Amino acid sequence: MTPRAGTPVLSVRDLAVRYRGGDGALVDALADVSLDLVAGEMLGIFGPSGCGKTTLLMAAGLLETPTSGAVRFAGGPAVTPGDEAALRDFRRRHIGFVFQKPNLVPFLTAVENVALAMVIDGVAPAEAERRAMGLLAMLDIAHRAGNRPARLSGGEQQRVAVARALANDPMLILADEPTAALDSRRGRQVMELLLAIARQRGAAVAVVTHDPRSVGLFDRVIEMEDGRVVAERNGSGRAA
């Protein structure tokens, strides 16, 4: 699935996620959120804890079923919830995820962790590992390819997680606080890496973050509060 020129990779319309809280009252985790994200663009999603950033990311990543609204990819029809297998197939082929914790499989080496994402898509293990080595090399971590996560630093683990997110050449990368567990220097490196991916591979990248130091890297920034987008402005990423 390749978006036509000018067509948003991700298009969210009037998205609402509502759930019943512990006291029985309805809570709006997301309310009337609409946004578009185009190929090669890096979007920053800012806001205080509990404002709905992660819920937005999960709904966009087909991990959360919205109460109302629509999520479209590359101008296609709205993705309908319910068929978990179909959603999983779509995620596998078109969406890459990066989280605060790298979530690497502890008994796999770095290269195997990256290859895993391709193996589950039907690529032969040897070929998958060959391609995974290429991705690790691109992220300057090929020299650690044979190490298990326990033997990698936090920054190295996050790079492996980014490589895994890129494994199936997704059109959309969703990152939730990818630098929260890293020091400022390594955090900056990961953000620059995501920007480079957006630029060089033409992927649309949405990053949830608290880190104000990275604002300058984004093409566009939205601010959220109480489940709503309360502000939107251009960043300086295009000039970066």
Add this chain to the structure above:
Amino acid sequence: MNYLAWRDITANMLRVVLAAAGVGFLLTGCMGIMGLYRGVLHDALLTIEDIGADLWVVQGGRAGPFAEGSTVSATLDRRVEGVAGTANVRRFVQNNLQFDIDGQRRRIAVTGLDFPKDQGAWLTLTEGRLIQQARGEAIADASLGLALGREIKLGRDPYRIVGITSGQVDMSGDGQLFVTIPDAMDIADSRRSEQVLLDRAQGLGATADRPSRIAAVILTTEAGMQDEIARTIAAWGDVAVLSRDDQRSVLVDGRLWRLRLQILFFTILLLAVTGVVIAMTIYNSTVEKLHEIAMLKLIGARDGFILSMILEQAVLIGLLAYGAALMLALAIFPQFPRRVVLLPGDLALIFGGLLLACALGSWIGIARAMRVRAKEVLA
């Protein structure tokens, strides 16, 4: 093999080996208990199958001589020989006795051969020869530990070991010692000097008036005559006639049925315990990986990939356990005091039960894995 399953196994080899060892020991127990039953059955039927008798004429109203006691007249063989269609008639006697040999109390199943008609040709000798003299010669099973050429005293008389058999034991597992019928009767009738004196005082002779020790008369029949001969002899009234199949049935469905039932229960119990151990092992291993399973779902792994990872680990543990159990069984069962017979059918049955236990065990782990939601990776 599943990409993750194999790597998980190699990364946690010790856990897999320990799990396989635990299950393997349980399977060895299953094989042992079934093998022991088969061994008892084999030993019980050994003489019936090998001695070459179509019919057994035993004491009237009894199903002897193996399932219960039987004593027939010492001259019954002559009556039987007079029945038209009989081919080979022999007397049979077997007594389980204890003797002091080399300072040790040993149990011996002393079996009489109707020499010269029966020199023990139906026995498979590993050493030596058949009985060639009416008195003083014996063929001993190797389990008795009596060397070829050795002379032992049983009762009042010495006997020279002229032949050695292997695995020739009775239903109790006692090694058999084959002597001629008169020798077998002498050995069974052996009395101390004081007993002889007391018998004399009561007017009984030293050897006279002793009761018959013949347990049965066995015979082969001419082709097609078996049923008619059986009917003729049974009509005498003082004896009963059992065919080879009757003897098998009396032992298998009569004397050994409780043992069969008990072994069946033990086998089911052991297989159930094995299944529970496998289920626990796989379930724990799955629970340890719930976060990774959520991650797999998040990055789009199909259920089949996760399912095969769990199932393949369970099957691998099962296969390793089965292989270990089989090797252990083949190594240690021959050292057991009783015969343990491992039949391919029984081994296949245990293997089938094991696969079923693996499937059921992994089903619990799979059911848990299927409930994991992809977004739990953020928890």
